[in-house]
Amino acid sequence: MTNDEEMLAQLGSTIPWEKRSDGCWLESPDTDVEKMAHVMTEAEARLVTMTACEVSNGEFRIIYHWDLEGRMLHIVAVTRKRSISSIAKVHPASDWMEREIHDYFAVQFDGRELPPLYLSPEDSPGIFLNHSRDNHKERKGKER
Amino acid sequence: MSFTVPIGPYHPALEEPFKLEVTCQGEIVQDATLHVKFNFRGVEWLAQRRNYSQVVGLVERVCGICSDLHTLTFCRAVEQLAGLAVPPRAEYIRVIIAELERLTSHALWAGIAAEVIGFQTLFMTCFGLRERLMDILEIISGNRVHYAMNCIGGVNREIPDPEAVLDSVLWTRQQVEDNLIPIFTTDRTIRARCVGVGVLTKEEAIKWGVVGPTARASGLSADIRRTDPYAAYDQLAFNVPVETSGDVFSRAVVRLREMVESCRMIEQAFKQMPPGPIRGPEFVEVPPGETVARSEAPRGEAFYFVASDGSDVPTRVKIRTPSLVNMPIVRLMVLGASLADVPLINASIDPCYSCTSR
Secondary structure (H helix, E strand, O other), X not given: OOOHHHHHHHHXXXXXXXXXXXXXXXXXXXOOHHHHHHHHHHOOOEEEEEEEEEOOOOOEEEEEEEEEOOEEEXXXXXXXXXXXXXXXXXXXXXXXXXXXXXXXXXXXXXXXXXXXXXXXXXXXXXXXXXXXXXXXXXXXXXXX | OEEEEEEOOOOOOOOOOOEEEEEEEOOEEEEEEEEOHHHOOOXXXXXXXXXXXXXXXXXXXXXXXXXXXXXXXXXXXXXXXXXXXXXXXXXXXXXXXXXHHHHHHHHHHXXXXXHHHOOHHXXXXXXXXXXXXXXXXXHHXXXXXXXXXXXXXXXXXXXXXXXXXXXXXXXXHHHHHHHHHHHHHHOHHHHHHHOOOOOOOHHHHHHOOOOHHHHHOOOOOOOHHHHOOOOOHHHOOOOOOOOOOOOHHHHHHHHHHHHHHHHHHHHHHHHHXXXXXXXXXXXXXXXXXXXXXXXXXXXXXXXXXXXXXXXXXXXEXXXXXXXXXXXXXXXXXXXXXEHHHHHHHHHHOOOOHHHHHO
């Protein structure tokens, strides 16, 4: 069994885990995600899913949610120019997850093809990048 | 000479739209490609444009079979963010509804499996059993599909006439133990169609992150109710059925044994359920932050990520349904199989295309 601190060393991170009620979080924008995939695969961790969240500069936080022997570990990386390395070759469970994020947010996962999962081939990826949510909040404010 | 058989997106034998392109050499499958885009509704996008209470109603529509699990998981995430405590009685009611939903889901699966095999009498038996379970849910909630039981901070209503519900659950347990399990495990036709068919090894299940009964039929024991208990599951005694063969037969056995365990849990929940309120005080606001919640849906782990900026509209709602991680492995399971076994192998993971595309 790999303990959390050993895993941190293997990931090459100097940032400590943040322990929360929903698991341990590692907010490390420069995470080498391929290395992370190797470390987690070696530890027999299960990739629960990947979450993309847009940040203010147009980049995305990509959160890798892992289950290690029933405990949740959340490792956060950040895209550069909306790109990040794919981990699909190391951890095949990420295949559909990366394709889904590409469909939704047009994030590029380097080192692989990204056939659309939900979109038709003629559609452009990035359907979730419509910012009308802000308009919605303004409208709700007026309604009150 | 190889040829490609397109199955779907609309096909007389399929209840939901999806497309499986199967490449065969003779009758043996050499490759398969799965297309799942036909039910895409942009639920996550919609959730980020509605307030928290409205999102509860929205996520209930992700799926028509495990609708309760979606509201439960979303509500738990919001409760964590807002620091809301759920009254103990509500936690037990959540367990009862979740397990009734698991029973209806597994009964539906058993019926469809029987139909795919060609065992129409068994199909009718399974659907007859499911009908009674859906009647119970209708008595409790007024609806057969979308129960609207969960709210942020608890549940919306009490369970009326617990004795009648318990009677039906005892009857269901007896039906499963006396009829379904013996028929599924001893009938020669079922065994001939299921044993050794569509095998998923434990190693592949780990590699692909498979969840739920599909994983437990391949020797993995993971069950969120046990490993990361929520609601009142830590107060209940139950077994997690595990099989090791990884074939269609094992998946059937795991689900049927899970039905017995669900009945046991409901019986215990009724006995142990304390008196008291069923929901906490009205929640005022959700502070900025982010969190995750996961629950064991009938098909496996359902996962929600919810982020808040302090307003009444979530900034991010991410939904990962169990079918999304289980469906890619259909390609592995059908390689080398007979074309005639493809529908049964596909059905054996209990895929939900509505959940997957959402």
